[in-house]
Amino acid sequence: MSSYYGSDGYESHGDYRHADSAKPRVNAGTLWAGGAATALVAALVGVVATLVVTGVFDIPVIAPANAEGAVDYIGAVWLAGFGVVGSLLATALAHLLLLVAPRPMAFLGWIVGLVTVVFAVWPFTIAVEIEVQVASALVYVVMGIAIGSLVTGMATKALDD
Numbered sequence: 001m002s003s004y005y006g007s008d009g010y011e012s013h014g015d016y017r018h019a020d021s022a023k024p025r026v027n028a029g030t031l032w033a034g035g036a037a038t039a040l041v042a043a044l045v046g047v048v049a050t051l052v053v054t055g056v057f058d059i060p061v062i063a064p065a066n067a068e069g070a071v072d073y074i075g076a077v078w079l080a081g082f083g084v085v086g087s088l089l090a091t092a093l094a095h096l097l098l099l100v101a102p103r104p105m106a107f108l109g110w111i112v113g114l115v116t117v118v119f120a121v122w123p124f125t126i127a128v129e130i131e132v133q134v135a136s137a138l139v140y141v142v143m144g145i146a147i148g149s150l151v152t153g154m155a156t157k158a159l160d161d
Contacts, residue, residue, distance in 0.1 A: 028095065032091060035090075043080035046076060047076045050074075059132055061075075090151040091151055105155065120141045120144070123137050
């Protein structure tokens with residue numbers, strides 16, 4: 001007769017197996033050090049994107065303004081700030097998901113991906129020149145990819161420690 005637990009200490013439920021201990025061990029130091037490094041990279045992506053799009057191609061990058069329907073043309077400092085804030089929010093989300101979600105990296109990937117899509121589609125919802133829409137969308141996609149891939153990678157590493 002076989003036991004309920006396998007020889008490796010895992011409880012079997014069909015194809016899904018989970019460890020006896022339900023709480024994952026998250027190395028918060030590794031996680032937040034990676035989040036800080038991601039914030040630096042995202043800030044630099046914002047600066048480089050501004051240099052290329054605005055400096056080389058002379059196309060402004062846009063962001064939502066406070067007034068309804070208004071648009072702000074932003075520079076490197078603002079994009080760098082958006083990258084830092086986005087990275088730290090993604091790191092906080094990763095930390096929360098690592099502690100409570102059954103498949104944290106799957107949820108993190110979907111959430112970061114969908115937020116990136118929102119930022120990429122948003123420029124096409126307002127009346128500005130098409131080159132401004134495309135350039136702004138590309139900037140937001142590159143920033144989203146950088147943040148998503150780095151946060152996912154370092155969050156996975158924080159579980160390994």
